[in-house]
Amino acid sequence: MTQPEKTSPARIPDPDIFLYDTLQRQKVRFEPTSPGRVGFYLCGPTVYSDAHLGHAKANVAFDVVRRTFEHFGYSVRFVSNITDVGHLQNDSDDGEDKLLARARLEQLEPMEVADKYFWSFSDDMRALNVKRPSINPRATGHVPEQIALIEELIARGHAYESAGSVYFDVRSWPEYGKLSGRRLDEQAEGTREAVREEKRDPRDFALWKRAESGHIMRWDSPWGTGFPGWHIECSAMSLKYLGEGFDIHGGGLDLQFPHHEAEIAQAEAAGHPFARYWMHNNMLTIGGEKMSKSKGNFTTIADILKRHDPAVVRFLLISSHYRSVTEMNEEAFAAAASGYARLTGTLQAIERALEEAPAGAADRQDEGLVAKIRTHVQAFEDAMRDDFNTPKAVAELFGLSSLMNTALNSGTVATAALEEGRRAFTELGGEVLGLFTQSETPNEDSAMLVETLMELVLQARQSYRLNKQYADADRLRDTLSSAGISIEDTKEGVRWKR
Ligand SMILES: Nc1ncnc2c1ncn2[C@@H]1O[C@H](COP(=O)(O)OP(=O)(O)OP(=O)(O)O)[C@@H](O)[C@H]1O
Ligand SMILES: [Zn+2]
Secondary structure, eight states: OOOSOOOOOSSOOOSOOEEEETTTTEEEEOOOSSTTEEEEEEOOOBSSSOOBHHHHHHHHHHHHHHHHHHHTTOEEEEEEOBBOSOOBGGGSSSSOBHHHHHHHHHTOOHHHHHHHHHHHHHHHHHHTTOOOOSBOOBGGGGHHHHHHHHHHHHHTTSEEEETTEEEEOGGGOTTTTTTTOOOGGGOOOOOOHHHHHHOSSTTOEEEEEEOOTTOOSOBOOTTSSEEEOTTHHHHHHHHHHHOTTOSEEEEEGGGIIIIIHHHHHHHHHTTOOOOSEEEEEOOEEETTEEOOTTTTOOOBHHHHHHHSOHHHHHHHHHTSOTTSOEEOOHHHHHHHHHHHHHHHHHHHHHHHHHHTOOTTTTTOOOHHHHHHHHHHHHHHHHHHHBTOOHHHHHHHHHHHHHHHHHHHHTSOOOHHHHHHHHHHIIIIIIIITOOSHHHHSOOHHHHHHHHHHHHHHHHHHHHHHHTTOHHHHHHHHHHHHHTTOEEEEETTEEEEEO
16 A cells, blocks of 8 residues: 655645545545645546536536645545446446447447546546546546455455355444444345345445446455455545555535445544544535436536636636535526626736836736735635635635736736736636636647638738728627727738737
8 A cells, every 4th residue: 555656745745634524524634644635536437428517516616726735735546437337227236337228229348338438537627627537537447456355355254155145244343334324224235135035134234345247347255256345445446546545535515425435434443543633525506406416407518618618617616615515507597707807807907017117017017905805815815725615715716806807997007916916816716726827828629720710811801801891890890899809900911909
């Protein structure tokens, strides 16, 4: 077992980060296992269909957590798994493997299904500006580690074999239930009778399942041919890559029971201290109900991105707190689009003012404005160190936006103040919240496309003018101007700028 990498942190990590720990049921001060480093594990997707907006909420939420730690000087090892085996329909110990069912439907190899949806998930995350995990381990790539952990559990008397499957013995581990607070009588899963007969207690959960004939994904094990249960992969892979007693485990509230409860029991009953803090994101809902693949009430990220700027989607997701429900509807998108446009509008105005700064602006000082900007920066950072309070942090960005707009509207602003304002936007809104990048830095392809289109538009304007269609030429110019593009007739020809 290894510890997070030994590179030096960029700056002395900020000691005062508070997070809500589900295990302690309160906000607590974060104390890293190893100074300056954070080991973070996030339960990732089961790759059997396209990711939906609920997945986007979870992944963006923890991406912001990661970015916040990095902003405060921590070096983060972020591990997020890919479930490509063992997740059975209904999340219980029977039913078909979700991936196998999909493979049959699409007439693909199970690994083709896993790869197809893994890559589409990666594309979605990239579009939403979610940083890549440091490690993205797959369950099928870690079967020996899972078998080894199951053997440890059997050796310690916390698991037993039954008809070629292995179950965790819940009665042998009184701490089972400590995370979710579920009482024993609430823990029984709705398992089919045939599976119940194999178990000593209906609450016992599968660590290893025997493969029936025709089950394609199968591995040899000390208990015969089979495949791992869904929960064991996360215990095995988080311990492997983050070490015992690693810092933070994250995931959706819906995973608290049984998945996370099982993860803790599997690790700790085998003698390995597990995550020290637990963070859970609340659900993205639609009409008040959790958006979910199995319920079929989902909108895929890819579909949403056909209609909305990815930065607006991200902005919408972080405008509510990660522990609050986010209700998704068209009004919410419209509000996010206009809020986001307000922020980018200010950032663009700052950029323009810096480009067009009149002589003398660089020598001017405006300590009053710089101090006010710093007050917003401080308040933003305080909000983020207080359990990653993104709505409050976003409110500080709006405050900053009003402050800068007022300054810009009332005359020339000192270059130093503009730079301070720009830095606040790009470091806080950009690096911490992950905004601005898509719309502010168009990629090479889109820059070339704009060039080509502008050339065409200017040629059209030129031919209007040659044909004395001045009203049409002016209309073109006005339309461009309302899109933020100005054109200028110079001796060398027509010039345009944004
Ligand atoms: N609506 C949602 N809001 C927030 N997080 C979600 C939502 N749906 C899924 N997640 C989170 O995404 C991660 C992966 O979830 P999973 O692949 O089980 O998706 P799902 O849609 O719930 O699938 P299924 O319906 O098949 O259980 C989990 O951490 C889960 O909590
Ligand atoms: Zn997990």
